[in-house]
Amino acid sequence: MGSFIVIEGIDGAGKSTQARLLAEWFRHRGREVVLTKEPTDTAFGKLIRKLVLTGGREGIIDGAKISHEAEALLFAADRAEHVAKIIKPSLKAGKVVISDRYFYSSLAYQWARGLDLEWLVDLNRFAVRPDLVILLDLPVKESIKRINGRSIRTEFDRIVELQRKVRENYLQLAERFPEIRIVNAHAGVEDVHRDIVALVEHELFGK
Ligand code: TYD
Numbered sequence: 001m002g003s004f005i006v007i008e009g010i011d012g013a014g015k016s017t018q019a020r021l022l023a024e025w026f027r028h029r030g031r032e033v034v035l036t037k038e039p040t041d042t043a044f045g046k047l048i049r050k051l052v053l054t055g056g057r058e059g060i061i062d063g064a065k066i067s068h069e070a071e072a073l074l075f076a077a078d079r080a081e082h083v084a085k086i087i088k089p090s091l092k093a094g095k096v097v098i099s100d101r102y103f104y105s106s107l108a109y110q111w112a113r114g115l116d117l118e119w120l121v122d123l124n125r126f127a128v129r130p131d132l133v134i135l136l137d138l139p140v141k142e143s144i145k146r147i148n149g150r151s152i153r154t155e156f157d158r159i160v161e162l163q164r165k166v167r168e169n170y171l172q173l174a175e176r177f178p179e180i181r182i183v184n185a186h187a188g189v190e191d192v193h194r195d196i197v198a199l200v201e202h203e204l205f206g207k
Pocket of ligand 1: 011039053075101102103105106107109110
């Protein structure tokens with residue numbers, strides 16, 4: 001079996017950059033890496049981008065087009081494909097799978113939208129548990145600075161409010177799921193990468 005690592009955090013936490021750096025780190029050590037993400041690039045992921053994330057990141061804030069439940073079900077359907085077609089086969093082949101977001105995103109975001117957490121946990125029970133989840137944590141004020149360029153002005157306050165709730169939810173989830181480890185994402189890219197590598201060495205290789 002391979003190793004399954006997930007990177008989570010609010011928008012603008014630096015997930016994709018750190019996922020890429022971690023993938024390079026493993027490749028330098030001769031491991032075969034599958035770098036993947038949610039929403040995926042499958043038909044389901046495309047449907048989510050069309051129905052839920054219309055207008056980019058802001059679309060999910062107003063979310064007016066479909067119900068919150070339908071939204072959660074779409075993310076779960078996309079994930080089911082992700083698990084069956086990419087994650088499980090890659091792990092079976094002994095590869096390292098690094099996913100930028102996973103079901104913890106559904107718990108943090110859809111819970112923040114007012115859905116019942118236990119329903120969301122049940123809905124995602126099919127999703128294989130990762131060996132390690134790195135939660136990139138930083139104050140919303142900082143993340144907003146990073147994503148500000150991509151935001152619509154009128155949505156700003158609602159974005160800030162949702163991100164605050166999502167951050168809070170992630171921190172609560174870290175108390176419930178022992179595989180979640182919090183990394184301070186406030187530092188520079190290289191420092192955060194070093195912290196992640198130290199965690200991976202400790203948690204996965206017992207160093
Ligand atoms: P994001 O990582 O920003 O993808 P991209 O960079 O491709 O646009 O994810 C898009 C948004 O979807 C983000 O705001 C978090 C949200 N999301 C959920 O609400 N639930 C989920 O289950 C997932 C995977 C993402």
